[in-house]
Amino acid sequence: MNAPTLRPGETMPVRRHGPVTRGDIVRFAGAGGDFNPLHYDDDAARAAGFDGVIAMGQYQAGLLAAAVSDWVGAENVASFRVRFARPVRVGDVVVLRGSVVSVERGLATIHLEAVVGESAVLTGSATVHTAAD
Amino acid sequence: MSHDAPAVGMLLDEVVLDIEPGKIREFARATGALDPAHTAAESARGLAAPLATLTHSVAVGHLRDQQKFVEALGLDIRRVVVGEVAWHYARPLLAGDRLRASRRVIADEERDGSSGAMRLVTLETELVDESGAIAATVREVLIERRGGK
Numbered sequence: 527m528n529a530p531t532l533r534p535g536e537t538m539p540v541r542r543h544g545p546v547t548r549g550d551i552v553r554f555a556g557a558g559g560d561f562n563p564l565h566y567d568d569d570a571a572r573a574a575g576f577d578g579v580i581a582m583g584q585y586q587a588g589l590l591a592a593a594v595s596d597w598v599g600a601e602n603v604a605s606f607r608v609r610f611a612r613p614v615r616v617g618d619v620v621v622l623r624g625s626v627v628s629v630e631r632g633l634a635t636i637h638l639e640a641v642v643g644e645s646a647v648l649t650g651s652a653t654v655h656t657a658a659d
Numbered sequence: 660m661s662h663d664a665p666a667v668g669m670l671l672d673e674v675v676l677d678i679e680p681g682k683i684r685e686f687a688r689a690t691g692a693l694d695p696a697h698t699a700a701e702s703a704r705g706l707a708a709p710l711a712t713l714t715h716s717v718a719v720g721h722l723r724d725q726q727k728f729v730e731a732l733g734l735d736i737r738r739v740v741v742g743e744v745a746w747h748y749a750r751p752l753l754a755g756d757r758l759r760a761s762r763r764v765i766a767d768e769e770r771d772g773s774s775g776a777m778r779l780v781t782l783e784t785e786l787v788d789e790s791g792a793i794a795a796t797v798r799e800v801l802i803e804r805r806g807g808k
Contacts, residue, residue, distance in 0.1 A: 528704075543691060550689075557685040559720030574737070583741055584717050588690035591713035596694050600751060601706065606713050607745035 529657040530598045532634040538624035541593045545617045546581060554585040580613035586620060586640050586648050593622040594638065598654045604633060608650035618642045624652075632656055671731060671762045671782065674722040678711050678756040686712040711752035716786060716797050719760050732764070732780055734803050742779070742800040749793055758786040758794055765798075776805035 543550075551565050560582045563570035568578045587608045595603060614620060624638040634656045640648035680698075687697040696702040696710040729736050752758070766781035784797040 541691070553685075554689040557682070557689040558717040559722075560717075584714060584744075585689075587744065588686065588712070588714045588717070592687070592690040592692035595713050596692060599696070599704065600694070600710050600713050601696075601704070603713055603748060605745065605747045607743065609743040610741060 529602050529632075529655045532598070532626045532629060532636075532654060532656045534626050534628055536626045538593060538597050538622075538636065538638075541589075541622040542619060543589050543622070544619035546614060546620065548579060548616050551579065551581045551585060551616070554582065554588065558582070558584055558588075560584065576613065576615070578616060580615055583608075583610040583613075583648070586614050587650075589620060590622050590638055590640050590648060590650060594624060594636065594652050594654075597624075602655045604653040604655055606650070606652045608638075608648050611646045611648060614642060614647050618647075620647065629656055667764050667767055669764050671728050671764060672723055673759065673761045674719055676716065676719050676722065676758045676760050676786070678715065678752055678754050678758065680709045680754040682718055683709050683711050683715065683754055686715055686718070690714070706751065706753060709754040711754070711756075713746060713748075715752060716746065716760070716784070716795065719784070722760075723762075728762075732801075734778075734780070734801065738804045740802050740804075742802040744797065744799045746795060746797050748795045750795075752786075752794055756794065757789050760784050760786050774804065778803040778805065 555561055555565055564574055565579055565582050571579045591606055621641050624636050626634050627637050628635045634654045636652045638650040639646050683697050692712050696706055697712060698709060762782055762784040765783045768779045770777050770779055780801045782799050785793050786795045788794045
């Protein structure tokens with residue numbers, strides 16, 4: 527799509543995924559090639575101190591990336607970064623939010639987060655090429 | 660430092676990533692990306708081929724030898740988490756792109772955090788296309804908690 531017109535304060539359409547299933551995590555493993563047993567084997571996950579399998583961080587990063595790119599078009603994204611705060615477990619409902627914090631020299635900065643309940647599982651940002659007003 | 664740290668700048672691994680339309684579809688479905696540009700042969704937006712999702716480069720996981728790179732870095736995988744990842748795009752990645760993914764160590768630091776000593780290893784992967792241009796870079800920070808020895 528043509529570069530979007532973005533203004534400070536504008537918000538990304540909120541998106542919800544879940545409850546996350548083991549199948550969702552395995553599907554992402556197939557796409558990305560991360561076959562660490564933490565992500566499919568409850569015993570392995572418990573041995574590592576979790577209640578059961580957890581998603582790979584790249585799963586929730588991918589969900590957040592998709593929410594951004596469906597909004598502004600992946601071809602307009604200059605950068606995308608995420609910081610992993612805590613794991614996503616089977617049964618979690620992941621809510622994805624974002625808002626434009628600044629626009630300078632044709633580049634909008636969007637603050638992003640993925641939350642489960644009240645807790646951030648992921649924080650991040652994207653920079654996006656914008657159209658002139 | 661107790662580990663045999665590889666020199667900063669050292670090439671850690673190198674693989675060739677072919678961006679395939681089927682793999683783009685797998686990522687789109689797995690992450691809920693609904694934009695038809697990921698599946699259309701040619702989109703109305705002037706893209707000549709299906710558009711890769713933003714984190715498509717994760718697919719190098721199929722090609723890399725994870726055991727070997729952990730050993731090369733002298734990391735204890737049981738204590739390692741990925742702290743952050745950042746992608747920079749020089750251009751959109753499209754089906755048909757053949758990208759050489761070269762991963763290097765760009766920083767290796769010890770730090771005292773609130774939960775004890777940590778080793779932070781920053782890796783950078785350059786995705787270089789067949790014309791020799793950098794199409795994208797991916798930077799990841801690995802955190803190894805030191806804990807007790």
